[in-house]
Amino acid sequence: MEARGLVVGIDVSKDRLDVHVRPSGERFAVARDAAGLEALRRRLVELGPAAVALEATGGFEATVTATLAGAGLPVIVLNPAQVRSFALALGRRAKTDPIDAAVIAHFVAAAEVEARPLPDEATRQLGELLGRRRQILAMIRAEHNRARRLAEPRLRASVARLVEALERELALLDGDIDSAVRASPAWREAEDLLTSVPGVGPTIARTLIAELPELGTLDRRRVASLAGLAPYTRQSGKWKGRSFIGAGRSSVRAALFMGAMVAKRFNPVLKAFYGRLVGAGKAKMPATVAVARKLLTILNAIIRDRTPWRTA
Numbered sequence: 001m002e003a004r005g006l007v008v009g010i011d012v013s014k015d016r017l018d019v020h021v022r023p024s025g026e027r028f029a030v031a032r033d034a035a036g037l038e039a040l041r042r043r044l045v046e047l048g049p050a051a052v053a054l055e056a057t058g059g060f061e062a063t064v065t066a067t068l069a070g071a072g073l074p075v076i077v078l079n080p081a082q083v084r085s086f087a088l089a090l091g092r093r094a095k096t097d098p099i100d101a102a103v104i105a106h107f108v109a110a111a112e113v114e115a116r117p118l119p120d121e122a123t124r125q126l127g128e129l130l131g132r133r134r135q136i137l138a139m140i141r142a143e144h145n146r147a148r149r150l151a152e153p154r155l156r157a158s159v160a161r162l163v164e165a166l167e168r169e170l171a172l173l174d175g176d177i178d179s180a181v182r183a184s185p186a187w188r189e190a191e192d193l194l195t196s197v198p199g200v201g202p203t204i205a206r207t208l209i210a211e212l213p214e215l216g217t218l219d220r221r222r223v224a225s226l227a228g229l230a231p232y233t234r235q236s237g238k239w240k241g242r243s244f245i246g247a248g249r250s251s252v253r254a255a256l257f258m259g260a261m262v263a264k265r266f267n268p269v270l271k272a273f274y275g276r277l278v279g280a281g282k283a284k285m286p287a288t289v290a291v292a293r294k295l296l297t298i299l300n301a302i303i304r305d306r307t308p309w310r311t312a
Contacts, residue, residue, distance in 0.1 A: 005048075006021055007021075008020070008022075008051070009101045011100040011101040012057050012064055015031065016036070017037075017040060020104070027102075037063065041071050044073055053075075054104065078104065087100075122180070123209075127211050129180065130210050130251075131251070181209070190303060193302050193307075198262075198263060198270075199262040201262075204258065208255065208299065211249055212252045214226060215303050216300055223296060224296060259292065260291040
């Protein structure tokens, strides 16, 4: 388990960074400011770890990852839910910053999680624009749902005004996203390739560009795992339960699922694939997930080969 060399786990909080080095057991903490980050960078460069891992914390980790990646360190950003499940499996129910740092290091050593290149600044900014777009769409849906429950005309008018303002903001964001993508020859080519597939529109293509930059560089199983579309089965002895999907990048999974909903109706290849699954007795929801996974496999090959969609 420790053959990969030193593994560093970092628990990120608002004001400080707790660090645990495995297997040496070294522990220390630094402030989450310029001086603390510089001290951390120097110490980790001295150690030369095989992996430096921290959880996604809603933005607090961004400066840390940028600093360490800029120093050439192999940084891994983890899904907090996976780390917490691992901690519970170990019986570590207590939750403190030093314990969390140790659990993160243990998880990376045990699971042999690979470091991947972090998105560049332009890709990160595109991802933030798309994330904000999803937030605004969610607010618009929430206001429409509220309006259906309101009888008072003045309150319904209030909802209408807010929805109008949100839709204006959405239009501005769409313009920013469109300008960013069309200004990059690489992104423009990738979008044109992805949208050549029936069922894939600009929003899905741009989500994949920003939030699955590994597309086209991994095999189909690994890219499905990153997207949270790789099936796993609960099994014990002769008992075998249902297969599930999960983990991975939820925004990518959601985008591909929406693409599958369209593709199973209008993409001739995936429509036939869906029909075969349902005809063989597979339930509609698992069949749609299978379509999403096959759609991702197709898109992965299209980006890898730089060849647009062909029906034959």
